[in-house]
Amino acid sequence: MTDMTVNIGGLHLANPVMPASGTFAEGLGDVVDLNQIGALVTKTVTRELRAGNPLPRVAEVASGMLNAIGIPSKGVPYLLEHTLALYRQWAPPLVVSISAPTAEGFASLAAEISVPGVAAIEANISCPNIEADGRAFAMRPATTEAVVRQMRAATNLPLWVKLTPNTGEIAEVARAAEAAGADALVVANTILAMAIDLQSFKPRLGNVMGGLSGPAVKPIVLRQVFQCARATRIPIIGCGGISTAADAAEYMLAGASAVQVGTATFLHAHAMIDVIEGLARFCEAHGLPRVTDLIGALKHEESDEEDLSWVAPAP
Ligand SMILES: Cc1cc2nc3c(=O)[nH]c(=O)nc-3n(C[C@H](O)[C@H](O)[C@H](O)COP(=O)(O)O)c2cc1C
Numbered sequence: 001m002t003d004m005t006v007n008i009g010g011l012h013l014a015n016p017v018m019p020a021s022g023t024f025a026e027g028l029g030d031v032v033d034l035n036q037i038g039a040l041v042t043k044t045v046t047r048e049l050r051a052g053n054p055l056p057r058v059a060e061v062a063s064g065m066l067n068a069i070g071i072p073s074k075g076v077p078y079l080l081e082h083t084l085a086l087y088r089q090w091a092p093p094l095v096v097s098i099s100a101p102t103a104e105g106f107a108s109l110a111a112e113i114s115v116p117g118v119a120a121i122e123a124n125i126s127c128p129n130i131e132a133d134g135r136a137f138a139m140r141p142a143t144t145e146a147v148v149r150q151m152r153a154a155t156n157l158p159l160w161v162k163l164t165p166n167t168g169e170i171a172e173v174a175r176a177a178e179a180a181g182a183d184a185l186v187v188a189n190t191i192l193a194m195a196i197d198l199q200s201f202k203p204r205l206g207n208v209m210g211g212l213s214g215p216a217v218k219p220i221v222l223r224q225v226f227q228c229a230r231a232t233r234i235p236i237i238g239c240g241g242i243s244t245a246a247d248a249a250e251y252m253l254a255g256a257s258a259v260q261v262g263t264a265t266f267l268h269a270h271a272m273i274d275v276i277e278g279l280a281r282f283c284e285a286h287g288l289p290r291v292t293d294l295i296g297a298l299k300h301e302e303s304d305e306e307d308l309s310w311v312a313p314a315p
Contacts, residue, residue: 003289019261053207103131
């Protein structure tokens with residue numbers, strides 16, 4: 001029997017598999033035993049009520065999907081009064097994903113949701129910062145550091161910071177989040193993309209551009225997990241195109257301590273359970289007593305010919 005437990009920045013999980021924010025809701029509990037999952041993660045919540053983006057909001061593309069949902073939200077009172085009570089029926093810790101348009105907004109929201117029943121906060125800083133031309137906070141180290149520092153001062157809960165893959169400096173952004181007090185990093189959100197309908201000549205998303213997810217993004221995000229793991233000492237939660245236990249094992253070998261499954265759940269409701277069971281079998285087959293033995297166990301020789309210096313430039 002493989003020991004599947006992991007510790008993510010002070011939070012003890014029965015196994016390293018959880019849903020990706022926005023691809024999961026409590027209704028999945030009708031078809032899957034949610035008590036088997038490492039943690040439960042809410043859809044991103046904002047302070048205000050939000051309607052979300054124009055339709056269509058999703059489009060299927062080769063090996064993945066595009067979405068531009070726009071974070072419709074029922075607001076914080078609904079979360080505190082309804083959602084938290086609902087999740088009490090399940091044992092795994094509840095991680096609440098939050099978003100705000102300013103660093104101050106992130107901090108006050110983090111403080112407001114630091115209540116019993118919330119085990120950790122996942123700050124989705126892949127969203128536009130209205131104080132920086134609408135660029136996502138996590139595109140740059142300085143804006144990442146500022147927003148994480150303010151949140152850190154506002155809550156004692158474990159603080160997970162979800163990065164965007166849409167940056168050329170993910171290692172520096174990861175380091176900035178760590179320096180500002182993040183307990184873990186979620187790597188990553190969706191990759192900015194678009195698709196065009198050749199009948200109508202119109203964009204296939206009402207919002208024109210959206211986020212690419214699913215198997216298409218896996219090799220890119222896997223590389224970013226490797227970069228972030230080399231650049232920091234805090235746990236990394238890998239997220240991008242994980243459909244199988246083999247995908248999850250790759251992420252853990254690259255340095256992830258846990259994984260999130262998103263788009264795959266839309267295809268197979270049991271995807272997370274299959275990943276958990278398959279990871280245990282994978283460890284047994286490789287003679288590893290603990291799933292944590294996989295973390296960063298990638299074997300690679302750094303030779304003179306192989307230049308990995310760009311992966312995580314020295315601080
Ligand atoms: C329909 C949909 C909605 C999403 N909503 C959110 C969200 O509210 N907050 C967030 O941080 N990420 C959101 N994401 C991104 C996922 O959490 C995840 O980072 C991304 O889909 C990559 O993982 P995957 O390839 O396993 O789907 C959403 C993704 C999809 C497909």
